[in-house]
Amino acid sequence: METIEQQSVQNKINELANKEVYIHLETTNGAYASHFDEAAYNVGAFIRNAKVRYQHGKIISTGGSYRVGLKLDIGWVYAEGVTDYEIDEKNRLLMAGHDREGRLMVALEISETPFSSEADLDE
Amino acid sequence: MSKEHVVVIFPHPDDESFGASGTISEFRSKGVPVTYLCGTLGEMGRNMGNPPFANRETLAQFRRKELKEAARELDIDVEYLGYRDKTLEFEQREQIANHLKERIEALEASVIITHYPGYAVHPDHDALGAAVVEAVRLMKPDERPEIWMHAISNDHEADLGKPDIVHDISPYWDRKLAAIKAHLSQADGMMSLIKSQDQQSEQLQRLKTERFYKYNFS
Numbered sequence: 001m002e003t004i005e006q007q008s009v010q011n012k013i014n015e016l017a018n019k020e021v022y023i024h025l026e027t028t029n030g031a032y033a034s035h036f037d038e039a040a041y042n043v044g045a046f047i048r049n050a051k052v053r054y055q056h057g058k059i060i061s062t063g064g065s066y067r068v069g070l071k072l073d074i075g076w077v078y079a080e081g082v083t084d085y086e087i088d089e090k091n092r093l094l095m096a097g098h099d100r101e102g103r104l105m106v107a108l109e110i111s112e113t114p115f116s117s118e119a120d121l122d123e
Numbered sequence: 124m125s126k127e128h129v130v131v132i133f134p135h136p137d138d139e140s141f142g143a144s145g146t147i148s149e150f151r152s153k154g155v156p157v158t159y160l161c162g163t164l165g166e167m168g169r170n171m172g173n174p175p176f177a178n179r180e181t182l183a184q185f186r187r188k189e190l191k192e193a194a195r196e197l198d199i200d201v202e203y204l205g206y207r208d209k210t211l212e213f214e215q216r217e218q219i220a221n222h223l224k225e226r227i228e229a230l231e232a233s234v235i236i237t238h239y240p241g242y243a244v245h246p247d248h249d250a251l252g253a254a255v256v257e258a259v260r261l262m263k264p265d266e267r268p269e270i271w272m273h274a275i276s277n278d279h280e281a282d283l284g285k286p287d288i289v290h291d292i293s294p295y296w297d298r299k300l301a302a303i304k305a306h307l308s309q310a311d312g313m314m315s316l317i318k319s320q321d322q323q324s325e326q327l328q329r330l331k332t333e334r335f336y337k338y339n340f341s
Binding site for chain 2: 001024026028030031032035038046084086088092094096098101102103104105107109115116117118
């Protein structure tokens with residue numbers, strides 16, 4: 001992944017608008033947060049292969065990391081804290097935010113084909 | 124026991140190296156075959172390398188390569204069980220137990236190394252450890268392998284007392300380090316910790332001891 005170039009990401013978001021797309025959305029602070037720090041809480045959420053169609057989307061920054069919002073007919077997809085992106089060989093838009101140690105904190109990915117759902121041993 | 128075969132059952136590529144690679148190396152040095160039944164590809168891990176070289180979609184491929192390399196260092200066989208990282212506790216326990224029982228019987232396991240359910244911190248560790256106990260419970264009592272369970276949680280010794288098995292693995296420390304290092308995407312934190320320690324430090328000495336509790340069915 002590379003540091004986000006806002007215009008490239010915006011272009012890709014535009015290209016995927018008004019199409020049936022699959023979303024991977026995730027945030028996590030790891031399964032060991034409260035193991036290493038008693039005062040911390042383990043929180044995380046992910047949804048893989050949510051099938052949506054968004055009217056439009058934007059990537060916005062007020063300095064530092066980026067927020068991405070996708071407007072659906074009856075709702076929203078939202079991610080805050082993405083820092084890096086990649087358009088991979090399957091033409092998917094992968095975005096993620098990493099902490100100083102390179103650990104993933106948030107991810108938002110948009111694809112025209114479903115993401116792998118089972119442990120794919122052939123991939 | 125006619126024939127020895129150690130079957131290690133953990134959910135993630137790297138659990139075997141962090142948790143049991145000294146003990147595994149000791150078994151291998153005696154010529155005992157070791158098979159790692161790895162529950163998932165670790166595809167939801169949050170470590171992507173430091174600096175990151177993997178992403179959510181490529182992490183599984185990196186982790187498979189890393190485990191292949193670690194398995195080469197440890198001279199063990201690897202089989203994947205095909206579940207998905209983070210989801211083991213939501214699968215049907217009986218289904219996983221039956222799956223495991225079939226593999227344990229086919230491999231003729233004499234000893235199983237797994238996590239101590241309820242004391243293993245990560246929900247996948249707890250869920251797979253519990254499924255292992257259930258799998259072995261389903262076997263005929265005289266065919267059951269021993270279960271050695273690895274506890275991780277900070278409170279475990281207060282609840283469980285002293286472990287039944289305490290292995291000083293310092294003779295195999297280099298092998299353990301090599302296996303941990305093979306997990307490039309995951310090992311950065313641990314390697315920095317190890318490098319930052321004085322060689323005689325208590326924390327490093329702890330890493331050179333592997334402890335297990337034996338499951339008692341009676």
